[in-house]
Amino acid sequence: MKLVMIDYGVGNVQSIKFAFQRLGVEAVLSNEKETIRAADKIIFPGVGEASSAMKKLRESGLGEMTPNLKQPVLGICLGMQLMCNSSEEGKTQGLGIFDTDVVKFNSSVKVPQIGWNKIENLSSNLFNNLQSDYIYLVHSYYAPIAKETIATSTYGLEYSAALKKDNFYGVQFHPEKSGKCGNQILQNFLEL
Amino acid sequence: MLTKRIIPCLDIKDGRTVKGVNFVALRDAGDPVELAQRYEVEGADELVFLDISATEQKRKTLADLVYRVAEKLSIPFTVGGGIAAVEDVDIMLKNGADKVSINSAAVRNPALIDELVAKFGSQCIVVAIDAKQIDGQWRVHLVGGKVATALDLFDWAKEVERRGAGEILFTSMDHDGTKNGFANTALARLSEELNIPVIASGGAGEIPHFIDTFLKGNADAALAASVFHFKEIEIKKLKQQLNSEGIPIRL
Numbered sequence: 001m002k003l004v005m006i007d008y009g010v011g012n013v014q015s016i017k018f019a020f021q022r023l024g025v026e027a028v029l030s031n032e033k034e035t036i037r038a039a040d041k042i043i044f045p046g047v048g049e050a051s052s053a054m055k056k057l058r059e060s061g062l063g064e065m066t067p068n069l070k071q072p073v074l075g076i077c078l079g080m081q082l083m084c085n086s087s088e089e090g091k092t093q094g095l096g097i098f099d100t101d102v103v104k105f106n107s108s109v110k111v112p113q114i115g116w117n118k119i120e121n122l123s124s125n126l127f128n129n130l131q132s133d134y135i136y137l138v139h140s141y142y143a144p145i146a147k148e149t150i151a152t153s154t155y156g157l158e159y160s161a162a163l164k165k166d167n168f169y170g171v172q173f174h175p176e177k178s179g180k181c182g183n184q185i186l187q188n189f190l191e192l
Numbered sequence: 193m194l195t196k197r198i199i200p201c202l203d204i205k206d207g208r209t210v211k212g213v214n215f216v217a218l219r220d221a222g223d224p225v226e227l228a229q230r231y232e233v234e235g236a237d238e239l240v241f242l243d244i245s246a247t248e249q250k251r252k253t254l255a256d257l258v259y260r261v262a263e264k265l266s267i268p269f270t271v272g273g274g275i276a277a278v279e280d281v282d283i284m285l286k287n288g289a290d291k292v293s294i295n296s297a298a299v300r301n302p303a304l305i306d307e308l309v310a311k312f313g314s315q316c317i318v319v320a321i322d323a324k325q326i327d328g329q330w331r332v333h334l335v336g337g338k339v340a341t342a343l344d345l346f347d348w349a350k351e352v353e354r355r356g357a358g359e360i361l362f363t364s365m366d367h368d369g370t371k372n373g374f375a376n377t378a379l380a381r382l383s384e385e386l387n388i389p390v391i392a393s394g395g396a397g398e399i400p401h402f403i404d405t406f407l408k409g410n411a412d413a414a415l416a417a418s419v420f421h422f423k424e425i426e427i428k429k430l431k432q433q434l435n436s437e438g439i440p441i442r443l
Binding site: 012014015018021048049110111112113114115116117118134136138139154155174176177179180183 | 286290310315386412413442
């Protein structure tokens with residue numbers, strides 16, 4: 001199993017590496033197109049601000065390549081948001097994989113949402129062996145419900161906790177920090 | 193629905209766990225990595241590591257500990273204590289910390305908050321505030337509560353939010369170590385005036401204190417140390433009781 005994490009210079013990826021290590025798989029960090037293309041599975045991480053992350057992704061030349069990948073790709077948190085059409089954060093275009101636009105939570109709720117919330121309406125093999133369960137999230141922006149939604153969560157309103165299109169998967173939460181449920185999701189991704 | 197968080201705090205000195213009672217006397221409560229894993233199994237939602245050592249090796253020792261904890265833990269954790277520079281935060285995050293908390297350094301140089309938020313994002317920047325009441329006014333204190341300032345708790349909290357911090361960890365020095373309950377009146381006012389999550393700290397002694405801080409103090413999370421370390425309160429039992437009170441909690 002060749003598992004590669006796309007390195008475009010954003011975010012803290014150590015926790016994701018450790019989570020896969022606990023599952024017995026080494027996640028290799030790479031910014032080389034050849035290494036990424038040769039992977040069996042790909043992680044598209046991301047934390048921080050959307051427009052500057054998108055800028056880094058474009059500058060690295062990896063922005064163009066990512067939507068054309070053929071193997072299973074898992075976007076995590078900001079990674080998932082960048083896979084959408086656009087984000088209100090820094091008013092940036094996204095990769096346009098998921099047909100939805102990321103927007104900010106309104107002030108009827110505390111922003112960012114930090115903590116454990118429930119994922120529900122699970123409809124993908126990414127959630128094999130799971131029923132609605134708690135996952136850990138930290139985010140101020142969200143993807144509205146779209147035709148690609150494969151899990152929902154509720155914070156003031158119902159939004160996409162996970163999205164899927166073809167070989168592309170995106171999760172708003174942090175599976176690497178979501179205890180047993182998160183481990184199961186990462187394991188399911190490895191088994192796709 | 194977003195659940196309320198229960199956060200054990202591990203005070204760290206030279207790589208070991210300690211707990212300050214009113215910030216002074218210290219007791220040893222074990223190995224941080226082992227303790228962290230035990231808390232994950234027991235159902236803790238998150239952990240905070242607060243480093244109180246003051247050696248030159250401090251940063252390296254703490255970074256090593258962060259790495260070892262991150263390797264084992266699959267719940268989030270925050271690290272704080274003497275963090276004063278962008279470089280400190282960078283090292284902690286790279287070693288696997290999910291969030292970093294800053295305290296005195298932010299009061300001395302508030303622009304540090306903006307700088308950290310711009311570089312790392314709001315989601316990983318927690319500002320810890322220690323305060324106590326002097327003549328009826330909540331005053332911010334520095335250096336683990338040793339140095340008083342003229343800064344008002346609520347003014348400072350609002351500035352911290354405006355500068356982009358993701359979360360506030362408020363410790364009432366009047367309540368810390370007393371085991372008489374959290375500072376719920378001040379907490380409720382913070383929650384009313386702010387739109388970022390507030391973690392309650394200081395005063396946990398028994399399960400009803402947690403119920404009160406969520407229902408009366410409107411806290412988003414509650415942090416405690418010794419009651420968990422010495423098993424005076426079992427996290428599983430605490431969470432079951434919170435749940436039976438109708439408080440949203442992860443079971």
